[in-house]
Amino acid sequence: MAYPLHDPTAAGVPASPDLPAVERRVLEHWTADKTFEASIEARPAGTDGKNEYVFYDGPPFANGLPHYGHLFTGYVKDVVPRYQTMRGRHVERRFGWDCHGLPAEVVAEKQLGITSKAEIIDLGVARFNDACRTSVLEFTQDWERYINRQARWVDFANDYKTLDLDYMESVMWAFKTLHDKGLIYEGFRVLAYCWRCETPLSNTETRMDDVYRDRHDPTLSVWFELTADESAPELVRGPVKLGVWTTTPWTLPSNLALAVGPDIEYAVLERDGERFVVGAARLAAYAKELEGYQQVGTVYGRDLAGRRYTPLFDFLVEQAGENAYQVLGADFVTTEDGTGIVHLAPAFGEDDQNVCNAAGIPTIVTVDDHTRFTALVPPYQGEQVFDVNKPVIRELKERGVVLKQDTYTHSYPHCWRCDTPLVYKAVSSWFVAVTTFRDRMVELNQEINWTPAHIKDGSFGKWLANARDWSISRNRFWGSPIPVWKSDDPNYPRLDVYGSLADIERDFGVRLGDLHRPAVDELVRPNPDDPTGQS
Numbered sequence: 001m002a003y004p005l006h007d008p009t010a011a012g013v014p015a016s017p018d019l020p021a022v023e024r025r026v027l028e029h030w031t032a033d034k035t036f037e038a039s040i041e042a043r044p045a046g047t048d049g050k051n052e053y054v055f056y057d058g059p060p061f062a063n064g065l066p067h068y069g070h071l072f073t074g075y076v077k078d079v080v081p082r083y084q085t086m087r088g089r090h091v092e093r094r095f096g097w098d099c100h101g102l103p104a105e106v107v108a109e110k111q112l113g114i115t116s117k118a119e120i121i122d123l124g125v126a127r128f129n130d131a132c133r134t135s136v137l138e139f140t141q142d143w144e145r146y147i148n149r150q151a152r153w154v155d156f157a158n159d160y161k162t163l164d165l166d167y168m169e170s171v172m173w174a175f176k177t178l179h180d181k182g183l184i185y186e187g188f189r190v191l192a193y194c195w196r197c198e199t200p201l202s203n204t205e206t207r208m209d210d211v212y213r214d215r216h217d218p219t220l221s222v223w224f225e226l227t228a229d230e231s232a233p234e235l236v237r238g239p240v241k242l243g244v245w246t247t248t249p250w251t252l253p254s255n256l257a258l259a260v261g262p263d264i265e266y267a268v269l270e271r272d273g274e275r276f277v278v279g280a281a282r283l284a285a286y287a288k289e290l291e292g293y294q295q296v297g298t299v300y301g302r303d304l305a306g307r308r309y310t311p312l313f314d315f316l317v318e319q320a321g322e323n324a325y326q327v328l329g330a331d332f333v334t335t336e337d338g339t340g341i342v343h344l345a346p347a348f349g350e351d352d353q354n355v356c357n358a359a360g361i362p363t364i365v366t367v368d369d370h371t372r373f374t375a376l377v378p379p380y381q382g383e384q385v386f387d388v389n390k391p392v393i394r395e396l397k398e399r400g401v402v403l404k405q406d407t408y409t410h411s412y413p414h415c416w417r418c419d420t421p422l423v424y425k426a427v428s429s430w431f432v433a434v435t436t437f438r439d440r441m442v443e444l445n446q447e448i449n450w451t452p453a454h455i456k457d458g459s460f461g462k463w464l465a466n467a468r469d470w471s472i473s474r475n476r477f478w479g480s481p482i483p484v485w486k487s488d489d490p491n492y493p494r495l496d497v498y499g500s501l502a503d504i505e506r507d508f509g510v511r512l513g514d515l516h517r518p519a520v521d522e523l524v525r526p527n528p529d530d531p532t533g534q535s
Contacts, residue, residue, distance in 0.1 A: 023149070023151075026151070027148060027149070027151070036153040036155075039085055039153075040085075040090065040091065040092060043085065043088055043089060043090045043091075044090060045090040046090065049090075051088070051089055051090050052089065052090045052091075052092070053081070053084040053085075053089035053090065053091045054092075055077075055080060055081050055084075055091060055093060057077055057093075057095075057096065058098075059095070059096030059097050059098040059160075059162070060097070060098060060143070061097070061098050061099075061103050061104065061136070062097045062098075062099070062136060062137050062138065062139050062140045062143055063103070063104055063107045063135050063136050063137070063138055063139065064107070064139060065139055065142055065143075065146075066142075066143055066146050066147075071146065071150060074147060074150055074152050075150065075152070077152070078150070078151075078152040078153065081093050081153070082153070092155065093153060093154045093155050094154070094155045094158050094159060094160055095147075095154040095155060095156050095159045095160075096159060096160045096161070096162070097136075097137060097140065097159060097160070097161045097162065098162050099133075099136045099137065099161050099162045099163040100162050100163060100478060100479040100480060101474070101476075101478070101479055102197055102199065102417045102418075102474065102476060103417055104132050104135070104136045104478055105128075105132060105197075105476060105477065105478050106197075106417050106418055107135050107136075108128065108131040108132045108135050108136075108478070111131060111135055112128070112131055115196075116196075116198075116370075117197070117198040117369070117476075120477060125477055125517050125518045125521070126517075126518050128477055128478070129477060129478050129516055129517060129518075132477075132478040133163065133478075133516075136163070137161070144156050162480070163516070165501075165513065165514065165515060168480045168515040168516075169500060169501055169515070171480040172480070172483040172498060172499050172500060172515075173499045173500060175482070175483055175497065175499070176483065176497045176498065176499030177499065178432060179497045180497075182433070182436075183432055183433045183436060183437075184430060184431070184432060184433070184497075185430070185431055185433060186428065186429070186430050186431070187428070187429060187430075187431050187469075188363065188426060188427070188428050189350070189353065189426060189427070189429065189431075189471075190346075190347070190348065190349060190350045190352070190353045190424050190425065190426045190427075191424070191425070191426075191427055191429060191471055192205070192206045192413060192422045192423075192424060193371070193422060193423050193424065193425040193427060194415040194417070194418065194420050194422055195369075195370050195371035195384070195420065195422075195423055196415065196418050196420040197415060197417065197418060197420070197476070198369045198370060198475060198476075199474045199475045199476050200425075200427045200429050200471055200473075200474070200475070201415065201416075201422065201471075202470055202471045202472070203468050203470070203471075204470070205416060206413045206422070207463075208416050210416070211413050211414055211415075211416045212411040212412060212413055212414070213411070213412060213414050213419075213421075214409055214410070214411060214412070215409070215410060215411075215412040215421065216407055216408070216409050217247060217248075217389075217407070217408060217410065217412070218249055218389050218390075218393060218405060218406070218407055219245065219246065219247050219338070219405070219406045219407070219408055220245070220246055220249045220252075220393055220396070220402065220404075220405055220406075221243055221244065221245045221246075221286070221289075221338065221339050221402070221403040221404040221405075222243075222244055222246075222252070222312065222396055222401050222402055222403060223241040223242065223243060223244070223276070223401045223402075223403055224241065224242045224244050224258060224309050224310070224312060224343075225239055225240070225241050225242075225309060225310045226239060226240045226241070226242060226304075226307045226308065226309045226327070227239065227307075227308045227309060227310065229307055229308070232303065232307065233299055233303050235268045235275070235296065235297045235299055236268060236275065236277065236299055236303065236304065236307075238275070239274075239275075240268075240275045240276070240277055241274065241275070241276045241277070242258065242276075242277045242304070242309070242327075242341050243276065243277065243278040243279075243286070243339040243341060243403050244258055244339060244341045244342065244343050245337070245338025245339040245340075245341065245342055245343075246338075246342065246343050247408070247410075248345075248348065248389075249388075249389045249392045249393050249396075250385040250386065250388040250389050250392060251343070251345040251348045251349075251385075252312055252313065252343060252345075252392055252396070253313045253315055253366065253373075253377045253380065253388075253392065254315075254316065254345040254347055254348060254364065254366045254377070255311065255312055255313065255343050255344065255345055256316065256320050256324045256325065256344060256345065256346055256356055256361050256362075256364070257324060257325065257326060257327070257328050257343075257344040257346075257352075257355070257356050257359065257361055258309065258326075258327045258328065258341060258342070258343055258344060259327070259328050259329070259330040259332075259333050259341070259342050259343075259344050259352075259355060260301035260304050260305060260327055260328075260329060260330070260333055260340070260341050261301045261329070261330070261331070261333035261334065261335070261340065262300065262301045262302040262305060262329040262331075263300060263301065263302070264279060264281075264300065264301045264333065264334075264335060264340055265279075265280045265281070265298050265299075265300060266278065266279055266280060266298060266299050266300065266301065266304065266340065266341075267279070267280040267283055267295050267297075267298055268295065268296050268297045268298060268299060269290065269293040269294065269295055269296065270293065270294050270295075270296045271292055271293045271294065275296070276293065277299070277304070277341070278290070278339050278340065278341075279335045279338075279339055279340020279341065280298055280335075280340075281335035281340065282335055282338065282339055282340050283295075285337075286339070286403065286404060289403055289404045301329055301333070302329060304327045305327055305328060305329040306326060306327065307326065307327045308325060308326050308327075309325055309326070309327065310325075311325050312396075312401070313377075315366070315376055315377050315378070316364055316366070316376065319362070319364055319376075320361065320362065320364065321360070321361065321362060323359055323360040323361050324361050324362075326359070328344070328355050328356070328359055330342075330351065330355045332351050339403070344356055346361060346362070346363045346364070346426070347363050347364055347365045347366065347367075347425065347426045348423070348424055348425060348426070349424055350424065353426060363426045364376070365425070365426050367385060367425065369475070370384065371384055371385045371423050371425065372384050372385075373385070373388065379391075379395075380392075385423060386421070393405060427475075429471045429472075429473050430471070430472055430473040430482055430484075431469040431470060431471055431472065432469060432470040432472055433469050434467050434468060434469050434470050435467065435468065435469055438464065438465075438467050441464050441467070442461070442464050442465055445460070445461055445464055477517055478516070478517075479516075480515065481515060481516075481517070481520045483497060483498040483499065483504075484496070484497050484498075485498070485507075485523075485525070487527045487529070487530070489527065489530060491530075492527055492529045492530040493529075494527055494528070494529045501515075504523070507525055508523050508524075508525050509525075510523070
């Protein structure tokens with residue numbers, strides 16, 4: 001039998017049973033009897049593991065105690081292996097620990113009394129990572145006690161840790177396998193970015209539970225002036241001012257283009273001999289601000305596309321190139337809010353970057369890793385972007401180019417680790433090309449028996465259908481390294497990807513016993529393609 005059917009010391013069924021005592025007695029019996037171990041040993045794995053049932057369980061962090069979410073899902077995770085065991089399958093259930101990443105770093109920072117990436121560098125990567133290594137498994141015994149009290153059967157004796165050398169080597173192997181299949185690339189793209197942790201986040205991380213908070217942010221509608229163009233429709237041939245809307249006034253100093261909807265109808269207004277353009281469907285929203293303006297006709301967005309305009313700020317004129325400061329047609333522009341015309345700063349918006357890059361307009365990042373303006377924007381140099389909203393609005397009001405200022409409440413993503421409001425910012429990152437095999441995932445999803453059934457074509461199916469390439473690199477300290485050696489000499493470009501410790505030993509002449517920083521930072525080798533023999 002699997003457990004005592006009754007209390008052998010009891011004369012009968014007690015009127016008020018001591019349920020915790022019953023629980024302890026069952027657990028003690030399972031331990032002494034080795035019931036869990038016997039359930040595995042009694043069912044052979046079979047030739048080449050044909051009778052094995054492998055249950056993949058995402059491991060928790062052990063630098064904090066389990067909460068309701070861990071314990072509740074633990075019950076569900078226990079049901080499947082028990083069911084397969086009852087069907088005669090060999091089900092090993094090695095428990096695991098997620099030891100890497102920002103959650104571990106945030107705890108270590110608190111223990112060390114530091115709060116920024118710069119302080120980690122001052123402290124030293126080696127010392128900081130030693131602190132991470134020590135703290136990350138602090139609560140393993142507590143987890144084991146909780147999980148055993150749940151009556152969940154898992155193998156703690158043969159657990160795995162993501163900081164183990166063999167586990168980290170398997171991550172290298174996975175990366176190289178994907179790279180060899182053409183599914184890994186390095187890109188410079190706009191991603192959700194945590195300026196406190198100074199690292200990008202993946203799309204999945206920005207869709208986690210409880211990462212959105214209501215924020216009150218300013219919106220601003222301003223006038224941009226088109227230069228005269230004799231080839232344009234007569235209504236907008238001369239100098240015309242476009243009403244342009246933004247929800248991020250701090251990005252206006254980085255403006256490089258404007259966007260209109262090609263098929264959107266725009267009202268042409270006149271006052272005091274000057275002409276102005278605003279989305280026709282948005283006139284009511286600006287009735288107060290446009291009082292005294294007379295509508296003299298309409299044009300479509302395609303009539304405005306290609307027009308040049310005078311930059312609102314001239315900070316980036318030299319770097320922006322000849323294609324910047326023009327009106328572009330973009331399908332994402334709507335008349336649901338704003339003026340029907342939006343400003344584009346390719347360094348701070350995914351749509352902005354895609355449309356601008358397609359038009360030959362470069363991505364110019366005007367902020368540092370802490371999202372403080374650099375010397376490219378002298379008046380605001382050293383100031384964090386959210387702090388610049390007010391002075392930008394104030395300056396534009398003083399210049400008389402503000403059409404309307406407002407405030408709106410919206411649900412805004414925050415870093416799930418430190419609760420900092422995110423900034424969308426162009427950063428260099430390594431990506432898995434998920435979009436390459438997205439259609440195949442959607443196809444295979446139809447073969448899965450989902451419970452409840454609506455998940456298949458509901459939340460999970462929609463997530464698959466809209467999956468984007470996955471940003472997998474983080475600009476941090478404690479984690480598995482991206483196993484890439486890259487030449488820093490553009491005259492002799494070369495990139496090598498490593499999939500094992502043996503590969504590294506072959507090229508670098510050292511057998512690593514640790515794949516963490518700073519050990520991997522110290523790997524230096526000559527470039528085989530460089531005839532000068534430089535490293």
